[in-house]
Amino acid sequence: MEQVILIRFSEIHLKGKNKGYFLKLLYTNIKTALKEYKKVITPIQNRVVVSDYDVDDEDMIIREIKKVFGVYSVSVASVIPSTIEDITDFCAKLDISGSFKVDCNRADKTFPIKSNQMAADMGGVILDHCPNAYVDVRKPETVVHIDIRENGKTYIFDKIIYTYGGMPLGEYRDGLLLLSGGIDSPVAGFQMAKRGLRQDILHFDSYPYTSPQAREKVISLAKQIKNYIGCRYMYIVSMSKLQEEFHLHCKEEYAITLLRRAMIKVATILCERYNYKTIITGESLGQVASQTIESITVTNSMAGNYPILRPLISFNKDEIIKVAQEINTYETSILPYEDCCTVFLPQNPVIKPKIKIAEIEETHIPLSELIQKAIDEIIVIEL
Amino acid sequence: MNYKYFDNAATTRVKAEVLQAYNDACNEFFNPSSLYTPSLSVKNKIEMARESILRYLGGANKSTFIFTSCATESNNAVLRNCIKRKDKKYIISAGEHSSTYNTAKAMINEGYNIDFAPLNEDGSVNQEVLFSMIDRNTDFVSLIHVSNETGAINDIKYIAKRCKQINPNILIHSDGVQALHKIKLNMVNLGVDFYTISSHKINGVKGIAGLYIANPNKFTPFIYGGGQEMNLRGGTENFPAVMAFSKAINLPIMEYDTVRELKQTLLDNITVPYKLISTDKCVPNIISLCFKDLRGETLVHMLEVDGFLIGTGSACNSKNTANRVLTEIGVNQDYILGAIRISFETDCTKQDMIDLAYAINKNVELYYSKTKK
Known part of the structure; x- marks a missing residue:
């Protein structure tokens, strides 16, 4: 009997006229995710079916599909023709003990028996053939799902593996993710990708105040989230000169505020140059001094017309860590290499900075010139 | 390079x-x-x-x-x-x-x-x-x-x-x-x-x-x-x-006198203030030095740019964890993050040591000029 992997979608069915576009995207993304595996991918009404794969690859294929946003759930199913006889035969051969129920979904309205009746009938068949089975519709140990599809085939399975849902990753890399090396920013990228935003990465480093290892760590983080966020390029911009200048000529407590403003400025310039439409950061309200609402206001004012998306703004640290562990970035993030922000760390960073003061401080150094110089020395890595 | x-x-x-x-x-x-x-x-x-x-x-x-x-x-x-x-x-x-x-x-x-x-x-x-x-x-x-x-x-x-x-x-x-x-x-x-x-x-x-x-x-x-x-x-x-x-x-053992002389050459030519951990009772091929209010790791990278590869006594991280052994010794907090380790063989010359000392002087001063107000 043929085994296939049945893929269901999340909210794409809500998309009305654009449904076709999103389905095509999703189909392409599934194809890309499985490009290393032997398989046949067939779209059917409201489902995608992966067949003719090597059974040994099954777990790996499911793992890859789970990373595709827009997929709602996955099941390994047996396929039989949609006839009453075939379905009955199949149910008669099932070996079930303990409590069970049958769940029937009749998408093919030409099938002569209605869902509820079909479920009851097949329950009867199973009861007849499995002496140790009994029906429990509330908390069954086994659920036999019978999915009668429009293509004349019926898919029968017992497990549904739920995935991240969300929207399929877009065709274009519209977002620029600021990736630091900490726990939060990879999660931020993941969260936005879940809503279909394909992103590239911008990292700020401070060599020689930080190690090449710190940079390597961020590159490996980028590779770890690549399959989720669909990135292709990673930009590295050195902030060392800017940090030195801020340190020497500006108010110490404003060092981080000014640095973050400069980072956002760099990001907007890159957005303009490479046609990104939004900036994504891992900020979470109140987590540190630079993430108070006042600090966010002061950095935000550098973004111009580009929206800064902060998907973690309402997340608690433990919630962020949970996602980081789920997407396997946590262990890399906690490696002890210093990231950009900690070198010229002031003793008492300002908690409620003011835009006016920041702007005055910025006049103490040739800011635009330094930012331009940093961008001129940009390193672009193809991931 | x-x-x-x-x-x-x-x-x-x-x-x-x-x-x-x-x-x-x-x-x-x-x-x-x-x-x-x-x-x-x-x-x-x-x-x-x-x-x-x-x-x-x-x-x-x-x-x-x-x-x-x-x-x-x-x-x-x-x-x-x-x-x-x-x-x-x-x-x-x-x-x-x-x-x-x-x-x-x-x-x-x-x-x-x-x-x-x-x-x-x-x-x-x-x-x-x-x-x-x-x-x-x-x-x-x-x-x-x-x-x-x-x-x-x-x-x-x-x-x-x-x-x-x-x-x-x-x-x-x-x-x-x-x-x-x-x-x-x-x-x-x-x-x-x-x-x-x-x-x-x-x-x-x-x-x-x-x-x-x-x-x-x-x-x-x-x-x-x-x-x-x-x-x-x-x-x-x-x-x-x-x-x-x-x-x-079975290769020859280190020539003590030569190495001791090299060590002395290096130390004699470092003009910026430092704290020497490795005394005369230590093997002369390993020199542990600390600079006040400096990050050893940064100095390592600065020296690398100048073509010298040295070790750091403490790979500091965001939590500023200092080197365990230097902490046990009781090296002062102001110095401990500024620890470097220089270890060499007899294949280097006195001139190499002088060059290294000069590079250290230059970069330590540069570091101070950029980080001290």
């Missing part, structure tokens, strides 16, 4: 003749445990290498030497062999290499009673405190012979003797990775039961190290397998690396 290399305590350049020995041995690919003649030839060569190393180490009558994959394995093997009872006491120094220190930490978590003997200012163990910690219930002492951080020498001969006077049953291990080729070694003279050495610190290849065992009856394997290494360490022998190790160990 053509770098000047001053991090020989981390690892050393493979010498041409060592590489030649390695490459030659690669052609004899036979498994020494097989029964045909070519295998026997490989086996015999391994035994000859073992004999040659044991002879170099001046082993005791019943002693043997086993090849391991790295010094970390050797140290793990010894600790797991000697620390077996929860009612006994065990002592290591606070200045041990991580391979000993972290194994001991893990074993403390498993419930073993392991204490850490404190250090003197140069990183050597405080002998008086050590002896006061030992009693008849103490079964095992492990001390690094030469500190990988500061170059401080522990007087293993005297310490082993005193320990055995207090408790004749005590087993002594010393990690001699940084002592090999720096100090003339004789195991009988040192009075140790176990001694760890490694190949890649003496111009050999990586992936091979060894353990001297004074009495094989007092050793149970750490890795079981097909009976290799006289049933003391399982695993197919790394024949090319064994041959390279045997070649490397």
Whole structure:
């Protein structure tokens, strides 16, 4: 009997006229995710079916599909023709003990028996053939799902593996993710990708105040989230000169505020140059001094017309860590290499900075010139 | 870029003749445990290498030497062999290499009673405190012979003797990775039961190290397998690396006077203020220096740009965790993050040392100018 992997979608069915576009995207993304595996991918009404794969690859294929946003759930199913006889035969051969129920979904309205009746009938068949089975519709140990599809085939399975849902990753890399090396920013990228935003990465480093290892760590983080966020390029911009200048000529407590403003400025310039439409950061309200609402206001004012998306703004640290562990970035993030922000760390960073003061401080150094110089020395890595 | 290399305590350049020995041995690919003649030839060569190393180490009558994959394995093997009872006491120094220190930490978590003997200012163990910690219930002492951080020498001969006077049953291990080729070694003279050495610190290849065992009856394997290494360490022998190790160990020992002179040249030419951890009693090829209010790691990168590769005493991280050994020594907080480690061989010249000193002066001043207000 043929085994296939049945893929269901999340909210794409809500998309009305654009449904076709999103389905095509999703189909392409599934194809890309499985490009290393032997398989046949067939779209059917409201489902995608992966067949003719090597059974040994099954777990790996499911793992890859789970990373595709827009997929709602996955099941390994047996396929039989949609006839009453075939379905009955199949149910008669099932070996079930303990409590069970049958769940029937009749998408093919030409099938002569209605869902509820079909479920009851097949329950009867199973009861007849499995002496140790009994029906429990509330908390069954086994659920036999019978999915009668429009293509004349019926898919029968017992497990549904739920995935991240969300929207399929877009065709274009519209977002620029600021990736630091900490726990939060990879999660931020993941969260936005879940809503279909394909992103590239911008990292700020401070060599020689930080190690090449710190940079390597961020590159490996980028590779770890690549399959989720669909990135292709990673930009590295050195902030060392800017940090030195801020340190020497500006108010110490404003060092981080000014640095973050400069980072956002760099990001907007890159957005303009490479046609990104939004900036994504891992900020979470109140987590540190630079993430108070006042600090966010002061950095935000550098973004111009580009929206800064902060998907973690309402997340608690433990919630962020949970996602980081789920997407396997946590262990890399906690490696002890210093990231950009900690070198010229002031003793008492300002908690409620003011835009006016920041702007005055910025006049103490040739800011635009330094930012331009940093961008001129940009390193672009193809991931 | 053509770098000047001053991090020989981390690892050393493979010498041409060592590489030649390695490459030659690669052609004899036979498994020494097989029964045909070519295998026997490989086996015999391994035994000859073992004999040659044991002879170099001046082993005791019943002693043997086993090849391991790295010094970390050797140290793990010894600790797991000697620390077996929860009612006994065990002592290591606070200045041990991580391979000993972290194994001991893990074993403390498993419930073993392991204490850490404190250090003197140069990183050597405080002998008086050590002896006061030992009693008849103490079964095992492990001390690094030469500190990988500061170059401080522990007087293993005297310490082993005193320990055995207090408790004749005590087993002594010393990690001699940084002592090999720096100090003339004789195991009988040192009075140790176990001694760890490694190949890649003496111009050999990586992936091979060894353990001297004074009495094989007092050793149970750490890795079981097909009976290799006289049933003391399982695993197919790394024949090319064994041959390279045997070649490397017979290279000449460090010329003390030359190295001492090089050290002095360097120190004489550093004009920025520093705190010297490595005293005259340390091996002269390892110099641990600290600069006030500076990050050693940053200085490492700045010197790299100028073509000098040095080690850092403390790879600082976002939590500013300072070097463990320097912390144990009691180096002041203002200095500890600014620790660097310079370690060299006789292949560098006085001019190299002067160049390095100038580069240090320049970059330390540059660092201060950029970070101090």
